[in-house]
Amino acid sequence: MTELTLGPILFHWPAEQKRDFYFRVADEAPVGTVYLGEVVCSKREPFFAPHLPEVAERLTRAGKTVVFSTLAEAMIKRERKMIAEMCGQDDFAVEANDNAALFHLRGKPHRVGPFINAYNEETLAVLAAKGATNVTLPAELPGASVAVMAAKARELGVGIEVQVHGRMPLALSARCYHARAHGRVKDNCQFVCENDPDGMALTTLDGQPFLAINGIQTLSHTCLNLASELAALDRMGVGAFRLSPHSGDMVAVARIFRALADGEIGPGEATARLGETGLDAPFANGFYHRQPGYRQVAGTARH
Amino acid sequence: MIRPELVCPAGTPASLRAAVDAGADAVYCGFQNATNARNFPGLNFTLPELEQGIAYAHARGAKALLAVNSFPPAGETALWKQAVDDGVRLGADALIVADIGVAQYAATRHPQQRLHLSVQAGAPSVEAIRYYTEEFGIKRVVLPRILTIPEIKALHAEIGCEIECFIFGNHGLMAEGRCSLTNYVTGLSTNMDGVCSPAADVAYIEDAQRNLTVKLGEFTMDCIACGGMAGYPTICKGRYLAPHRDDGYYAFEEPISLNLAELLPDLVKAGVTAFKIEGRQRSRAYVKAVVAAWRAAVDNIMEGREPRIADLLAFTEGHKQTQGAAASKRWR
Amino acid sequence: MATDLNASSIRPAAPGAADALARLALAPVPLFLMQPVLGRIVRRIARLRPEIFGRIGPHVRKSFQIDPVNMPFVLVLHPDPANPRLCAARRHAAPRPDARIAGNFLTLLAVADGRLDGDALFFTRELVVEGDTEAAVCLRHALDDLEGSIADDVADMFGPPGRAVLALLRRVGTPNEGR
Numbered sequence: 065m066t067e068l069t070l071g072p073i074l075f076h077w078p079a080e081q082k083r084d085f086y087f088r089v090a091d092e093a094p095v096g097t098v099y100l101g102e103v104v105c106s107k108r109e110p111f112f113a114p115h116l117p118e119v120a121e122r123l124t125r126a127g128k129t130v131v132f133s134t135l136a137e138a139m140i141k142r143e144r145k146m147i148a149e150m151c152g153q154d155d156f157a158v159e160a161n162d163n164a165a166l167f168h169l170r171g172k173p174h175r176v177g178p179f180i181n182a183y184n185e186e187t188l189a190v191l192a193a194k195g196a197t198n199v200t201l202p203a204e205l206p207g208a209s210v211a212v213m214a215a216k217a218r219e220l221g222v223g224i225e226v227q228v229h230g231r232m233p234l235a236l237s238a239r240c241y242h243a244r245a246h247g248r249v250k251d252n253c254q255f256v257c258e259n260d261p262d263g264m265a266l267t268t269l270d271g272q273p274f275l276a277i278n279g280i281q282t283l284s285h286t287c288l289n290l291a292s293e294l295a296a297l298d299r300m301g302v303g304a305f306r307l308s309p310h311s312g313d314m315v316a317v318a319r320i321f322r323a324l325a326d327g328e329i330g331p332g333e334a335t336a337r338l339g340e341t342g343l344d345a346p347f348a349n350g351f352y353h354r355q356p357g358y359r360q361v362a363g364t365a366r367h
Numbered sequence: 368m369i370r371p372e373l374v375c376p377a378g379t380p381a382s383l384r385a386a387v388d389a390g391a392d393a394v395y396c397g398f399q400n401a402t403n404a405r406n407f408p409g410l411n412f413t414l415p416e417l418e419q420g421i422a423y424a425h426a427r428g429a430k431a432l433l434a435v436n437s438f439p440p441a442g443e444t445a446l447w448k449q450a451v452d453d454g455v456r457l458g459a460d461a462l463i464v465a466d467i468g469v470a471q472y473a474a475t476r477h478p479q480q481r482l483h484l485s486v487q488a489g490a491p492s493v494e495a496i497r498y499y500t501e502e503f504g505i506k507r508v509v510l511p512r513i514l515t516i517p518e519i520k521a522l523h524a525e526i527g528c529e530i531e532c533f534i535f536g537n538h539g540l541m542a543e544g545r546c547s548l549t550n551y552v553t554g555l556s557t558n559m560d561g562v563c564s565p566a567a568d569v570a571y572i573e574d575a576q577r578n579l580t581v582k583l584g585e586f587t588m589d590c591i592a593c594g595g596m597a598g599y600p601t602i603c604k605g606r607y608l609a610p611h612r613d614d615g616y617y618a619f620e621e622p623i624s625l626n627l628a629e630l631l632p633d634l635v636k637a638g639v640t641a642f643k644i645e646g647r648q649r650s651r652a653y654v655k656a657v658v659a660a661w662r663a664a665v666d667n668i669m670e671g672r673e674p675r676i677a678d679l680l681a682f683t684e685g686h687k688q689t690q691g692a693a694a695s696k697r698w699r
Numbered sequence: 700m701a702t703d704l705n706a707s708s709i710r711p712a713a714p715g716a717a718d719a720l721a722r723l724a725l726a727p728v729p730l731f732l733m734q735p736v737l738g739r740i741v742r743r744i745a746r747l748r749p750e751i752f753g754r755i756g757p758h759v760r761k762s763f764q765i766d767p768v769n770m771p772f773v774l775v776l777h778p779d780p781a782n783p784r785l786c787a788a789r790r791h792a793a794p795r796p797d798a799r800i801a802g803n804f805l806t807l808l809a810v811a812d813g814r815l816d817g818d819a820l821f822f823t824r825e826l827v828v829e830g831d832t833e834a835a836v837c838l839r840h841a842l843d844d845l846e847g848s849i850a851d852d853v854a855d856m857f858g859p860p861g862r863a864v865l866a867l868l869r870r871v872g873t874p875n876e877g878r
Contacts, residue, residue: 163495186468409840
């Protein structure tokens with residue numbers, strides 16, 4: 065059966081809010097795998113770290129597979145150490161999101177996250193040979209290439225995962241743009257990102273909503289929704305669909321995608337219901353169709 | 368002190384000759400297709416042009432490096448393999464690669480070929496770099512423009528390969544090889560198609576008062592008042608509105624160019640093997656002037672004099688220069 | 700030497716004088732007398748450097764307006780390899796082009812010469828690009844790859860008087876060069 069997964073929380077929510085979020089996911093969300101860990105900013109990591117064992121234990125007890133996601137960008141000593149430690153533990157599977165993690169994980173089973181540039185079948189073969197068991201594809205990879213990746217993955221015995229909901233990760237930087245917006249720099253940021261649970265809105269000078277800032281990360285303003293493409297992805301052999309957490313009702317989002325994957329509801333109804341789950345942003349699926357990513361392409365029942 | 372190599376941009380055959388004539392130790396170029404990260408219209412080399420270009424460089428003691436540094440999407444890798452094979456056949460002194468699959472192909476099919484790791488690979492740490500050197504025999508890494516000199520020095524001690532770093536040109540802050548902003552707006556990908564703010568999607572609209580509106584696709588990147596300085600129409604150099612700002616501001620970075628002239632001796636001491644000048648999209652006038660100025664600067668420091676770089680401010684974006692990350696990490 | 704590297708120093712120092720000189724050189728020429736010469740220029744480039752069309756690529760059927768804003772005329776270019784055309788037109792009567800590149804006459808001359816950098820001039824707003832940006836960029840790269848000076852070629856076609864006028868224009872336009 066096709067699996068739903070819950071990607072790592074990309075935003076800086078208060079630790080208690082994160083803990084309660086995961087407790088609810090453990091109890092109520094029909095997802096098979098939950099990715100934990102701070103992916104965006106190493107400075108945020110200490111806040112949730114004390115809760116991590118408890119949350120991982122609770123999710124595992126609820127029957128979820130728990131995977132630790134590494135930072136997406138490791139540069140300074142603290143970040144490199146965080147990655148080395150996560151990759152060094154054997155209690156939970158690890159998802160590499162930076163090449164430094166790939167370095168540590170060579171030769172043992174691991175996952176590869178969407179921040180690693182796995183764009184083609186040759187790269188997939190190299191990753192599999194080094195121990196990758198599951199690869200989440202980059203957000204911008206078009207559907208035609210997803211199909212090739214899924215076919216190659218079957219041959220290699222690797223699982224393929226695709227993000228189907230939530231803001232799309234678009235860029236990473238060494239500079240913190242949240243701090244910059246507040247006239248600060250990363251070192252004295254005072255965690256201003258905590259005030260934007262779904263990212264800080266960036267609007268064009270003529271008032272068009274454009275991007276969302278999340279510390280060093282830039283995301284789309286629009287919300288990815290591949291409800292209409294889910295059946296095609298399933299036929300390609302994509303085995304897992306990732307939901308990227310937002311502050312809205314993620315249990316509801318998971319239930320809608322579960323019902324869609326199970327054929328209980330159609331993509332039209334799924335999309336209508338998703339529109340009521342919280343994130344105030346239009347849906348988009350352009351990347352899948354090799355169009356501008358912000359676009360919503362209609363009439364997508366292909367394959 | 369090791370004599371550093373001056374690695375210079377060549378967007379056209381004329382620029383290649385201008386760079387070599389102005390004293391480049393090496394030039395870097397790409398084919399006229401998606402296999403390189405400056406796949407801009409009207410730019411780059413056909414097969415015969417590259418063959419002639421390499422011959423021109425070699426005849427004058429300069430090296431020619433070929434960038435095959437974009438990421439082939441699944442199902443389309445044949446074009447990249449062809450570029451690798453062609454580069455080897457034509458005698459490129461090194462191939463600059465970023466994609467793991469491309470690196471693997473080049474390393475296994477052409478084990479004798481020298482490989483450099485492109486900045487597009489996004490490898491700023493010891494471990495990330497060693498992943499590529501150990502798996503694919505990479506001989507040199509091109510570092511992203513986000514490291515301080517002590518950080519570069521620390522890297523050098525641990526990575527066991529040569530370091531090339533940018534000293535002049537465009538100063539972007541998005542991690543290279545990890546940016547889908549252009550694709551989000553235009554449907555063409557920096558990683559897969561080798562384009563950044565493709566000209567076909569750029570519109571400059573000047574009103575009667577000479578105020579300039581810069582658009583990329585359907586989105587406004589900036590509005591520049593009459594007399595204001597323009598920059599490249601990239602998303603990361605645009606001005607936007609945010610909740611805590613009263614007016615439009617450069618949310619990512621202002622139009623500014625990198626210039627590390629004063630840090631050249633420190634970079635050499637930190638272990639940098641090659642200095643890279645950005646700008647394959649620039650004119651041969653730029654290449655000629657900029658390469659000549661840096662040639663003189665490098666020669667000066669090798670002879671123990673001040674770098675004394677000629678004034679290149681007029682060529683820079685926004686007519687502003689920065690030492691970027693190299694001098695301090697306060698910008699982060 | 701250093702001054703040669705500073706693009707700002709080789710921009711027209713005295714635009715008034717340069718303008719006057721350029722006008723003196725070119726303005727009295729009736730457009731109908733310019734047309735055959737302009738036609739010969741493009742046909743000559745097309746014959747000697749056919750690879751230029753490769754760089755212009757998909758835009759060879761488009762129309763380009765080169766607008767020397769301080770001159771009483773504009774140039775209209777159709778870089779069609781089968782039938783390359785370049786003609787002068789009065790600004791108000793010129794057809795709407797696919798792409799327009801505008802700037803001071805001497806600035807445009809220096810860009811065509813490969814002496815000034817188009818991007819740098821664009822940053823300072825001395826060069827204006829309108830319409831089909833990609834077509835304009837392709838044309839720029841194509842011209843930039845033509846080594847030697849287009850202006851020299853043009854001047855040669857006028858014989859010694861042409862070369863003399865060009866030399867004069869350049870001296871006014873580039874006060875620091877060669878000193």
